[in-house]
Amino acid sequence: MINPNLTLAFENCKLEKRPALLTYIVAGDKNKNMTLNILKNISAYVDICEIGIPHNTPVADGKQIQDSSYRALKSGIKLNDVFEIVKNFKKADSTKPTILMSYFNQILQCGENNFLKKCKSVGVDGLIVVDLPFPENKQFADKCKKHHISFVQLIAPTTSDERMKQIVKHSHDMIYYISMLSTTGGKLKVTPQKILNNYFKIKKINKEKNIVIGFGITEKTIKSLRRADGLVVGSQLCKGITDSLKSNKSPVKTLTKIVKSLRSKIQ
Amino acid sequence: MIKIQKGKPIIDQHDSSYLYAGKFGGNFVPETLKKPIEDLTKLFNKLRRDKKFIKERDYYFKNYVGTPTSFIKLYNLSHQLGGAQIYAKVVSEANGGAHKIYNAIVHALICKHAGKKYIIGDTGAGYAGKMLSMAAKKFGLKCKIFMGTKDMARQKPNCDAIRANGAEIIPVDSGSKTLVDAVSECMRYWVSNCDTTHMCVGSTVGPNIFIKICAWSTAQISRELIVQIKKEFGKIPKKLKLINCVGGGSSSIGFWNSFMDFNKKQVEFIGVEAGGPKNSKLHAAPLTNKSKIGILHGAAQYVLQDKEGQISETQSISAGLDYPGVSPLHCFLKDAKRARYTSATDEEALAAYKLVASMEKIRPSLEPAHAFAEAIKIAPRLSQDTIIIVNSCGDAKKDKFILEKRLGKNHD
Numbered sequence: 001m002i003n004p005n006l007t008l009a010f011e012n013c014k015l016e017k018r019p020a021l022l023t024y025i026v027a028g029d030k031n032k033n034m035t036l037n038i039l040k041n042i043s044a045y046v047d048i049c050e051i052g053i054p055h056n057t058p059v060a061d062g063k064q065i066q067d068s069s070y071r072a073l074k075s076g077i078k079l080n081d082v083f084e085i086v087k088n089f090k091k092a093d094s095t096k097p098t099i100l101m102s103y104f105n106q107i108l109q110c111g112e113n114n115f116l117k118k119c120k121s122v123g124v125d126g127l128i129v130v131d132l133p134f135p136e137n138k139q140f141a142d143k144c145k146k147h148h149i150s151f152v153q154l155i156a157p158t159t160s161d162e163r164m165k166q167i168v169k170h171s172h173d174m175i176y177y178i179s180m181l182s183t184t185g186g187k188l189k190v191t192p193q194k195i196l197n198n199y200f201k202i203k204k205i206n207k208e209k210n211i212v213i214g215f216g217i218t219e220k221t222i223k224s225l226r227r228a229d230g231l232v233v234g235s236q237l238c239k240g241i242t243d244s245l246k247s248n249k250s251p252v253k254t255l256t257k258i259v260k261s262l263r264s265k266i267q
Numbered sequence: 268m269i270k271i272q273k274g275k276p277i278i279d280q281h282d283s284s285y286l287y288a289g290k291f292g293g294n295f296v297p298e299t300l301k302k303p304i305e306d307l308t309k310l311f312n313k314l315r316r317d318k319k320f321i322k323e324r325d326y327y328f329k330n331y332v333g334t335p336t337s338f339i340k341l342y343n344l345s346h347q348l349g350g351a352q353i354y355a356k357v358v359s360e361a362n363g364g365a366h367k368i369y370n371a372i373v374h375a376l377i378c379k380h381a382g383k384k385y386i387i388g389d390t391g392a393g394y395a396g397k398m399l400s401m402a403a404k405k406f407g408l409k410c411k412i413f414m415g416t417k418d419m420a421r422q423k424p425n426c427d428a429i430r431a432n433g434a435e436i437i438p439v440d441s442g443s444k445t446l447v448d449a450v451s452e453c454m455r456y457w458v459s460n461c462d463t464t465h466m467c468v469g470s471t472v473g474p475n476i477f478i479k480i481c482a483w484s485t486a487q488i489s490r491e492l493i494v495q496i497k498k499e500f501g502k503i504p505k506k507l508k509l510i511n512c513v514g515g516g517s518s519s520i521g522f523w524n525s526f527m528d529f530n531k532k533q534v535e536f537i538g539v540e541a542g543g544p545k546n547s548k549l550h551a552a553p554l555t556n557k558s559k560i561g562i563l564h565g566a567a568q569y570v571l572q573d574k575e576g577q578i579s580e581t582q583s584i585s586a587g588l589d590y591p592g593v594s595p596l597h598c599f600l601k602d603a604k605r606a607r608y609t610s611a612t613d614e615e616a617l618a619a620y621k622l623v624a625s626m627e628k629i630r631p632s633l634e635p636a637h638a639f640a641e642a643i644k645i646a647p648r649l650s651q652d653t654i655i656i657v658n659s660c661g662d663a664k665k666d667k668f669i670l671e672k673r674l675g676k677n678h679d
Contacts, residue, residue, distance in 0.1 A: 158302035181458065
């Protein structure tokens with residue numbers, strides 16, 4: 001166990017016989033306060049909060065998250081603001097596991113050690129670095145471990161069996177399985193059964209690891225994958241913010257409603 | 268100290284993490300792309316050692332691209348400027364009008380060997396896209412080209428050519444609407460379709476394998492040139508300067524490749540980046556202006572960025588050079604001090620175009636016009652026995668509208 005908050009969240013869900021619900025929103029979309037407000041309002045229904053650090057060249061993200069990221073950057077959000085959001089959120093809900101999602105360049109420019117120190121001081125529990133795959137991430141993952149921050153390894157449908165074993169071996173508390181060949185926000189183009197088959201293939205390598213599935217998961221598809229340890233919804237929430245802003249509605253209310261509904265579907 | 272190894276192709280001088288000099292390049296990609304990149308790496312390693320494949324490549328280079336492109340002396344320009352003797356390697360004679368055809372042909376061949384029917388690529392100036400659409404047509408592949416909407420507007424002649432070849436242009440309207448966004452969007456498409464589709468990166472940028480394939484393809488330029496030089500001078504001249512524009516860096520690396528092992532005092536490499544509009548801070552010259560190392564499109568490189576790692580917007584009259592990063596190979600050459608990098612402004616490039624076009628028969632596009640600007644700058648103060656060769660790697664047809672706007676209707 002590297003991070004107790006994360007492990008406990010998964011254990012609680014297992015006791016309740018349901019998958020963990022993980023949500024993703026971009027920090028600073030559409031501004032700092034709104035992000036904090038959303039987090040505080042959805043927290044009661046969410047098991048793990050993922051927060052994206054916006055990047056202006058997000059090669060792995062589809063349109064929804066790109067839109068969120070550009071909005072956040074336009075609002076002038078800086079890395080320190082992201083940490084401040086986490087800090088304030090943790091003040092309100094100290095045990096809610098919080099994962100930051102980033103591209104590696106942002107960590108590199110901040111300095112790996114400096115970045116981790118800041119994460120630790122505000123209470124970040126885990127990190128996902130989209131473009132730092134295994135084995136290139138070994139050294140950084142070790143550093144995370146020393147700070148009791150869980151480095152989340154990713155596995156894709158293209159990952160070979162041998163590589164999968166290596167990744168599972170080097171993983172921390174949680175592994176992220178990418179459901180299909182897609183950027184974030186794509187429509188689910190494979191059957192839930194096929195996704196679950198791959199999921200159980202990973203699970204078989206080590207039953208102790210918590211595996212979450214992400215990409216293409218929405219209110220419509222979430223129920224079909226409820227056998228997983230956890231499910232991540234991101235783009236639908238980013239789209240929720242976009243739609244609310246367009247129609248002059250409150251993104252906080254919209255997102256709370258979506259998250260409540262997501263939770264009810266896996267209860 | 269960083270050193271270039273002699274007798275070993277520059278593209279192979281990386282470590283097990285695919286980093287040059289331990290810090291440039293690599294494969295900073297989403298997990299999904301790990302396997303396709305590994306497969307492509309294996310396939311290319313096999314093909315480049317396969318005599319049949321080399322024969323196939325050379326056949327198309329000779330009969331379709333039209334090799335060798337000519338090597339000519341620019342008598343009038345040399346005479347006018349005094350000093351060094353100026354020559355041009357007229358790579359723009361290649362089928363399609365620029366060096367991008369080499370990379371396009373090789374990628375199309377690889378795509379066929381991989382058994383894939385779809386090919387995608389990015390483009391800035393439109394040449395990489397035009398050439399890929401030509402190669403796709405030649406080999407019966409379905410082709411999509413990703414292009415920023417700003418570039419589509421300013422390089423319309425190439426867009427028309429891409430469509431005429433039966434390829435589809437996917438307009439990219441995000442970010443700065445230029446090459447950087449086109450490459451991102453093309454990579455995104457590949458993430459979603461890597462099982463059926465082959466990706467061609469249009470320059471020596473991106474994950475390592477794409478840098479390798481591109482540099483291996485454009486190396487044709489210097490393979491021809493070294494023979495042509497020996498024929499012209501009987502040997503390699505004592506003072507030779509090879510000047511090339513640098514955006515992503517594909518033409519320059521190919522122009523220099525065969526001369527890598529020469530002492531730099533004998534064969535100097537000069538790379539010219541895009542300085543942007545005069546007095547503007549928005550340039551596209553990461554090597555000249557001491558940018559920090561960052562990650563862009565899967566590779567570590569000197570890249571224009573802010574303190575937090577956000578990639579900066581660039582501005583250049585030349586769409587082909589309008590890119591915030593640069594090939595990890597050039598970062599390697601810079602740090603090893605094998606090549607020298609400088610920049611030319613939009614105005615200098617325009618003036619260089621005007622001078623060359625008025626005195627000589629060639630019409631360099633705005634990209635090589637940057638290289639000519641440097642040649643024009645340094646030639647007068649060099650000795651008569653100094654030989655300058657400029658890679659005239661693109662033809663100005665695509666810049667027709669920009670040239671008319673900036674220099675008037677009868678610009679040459």
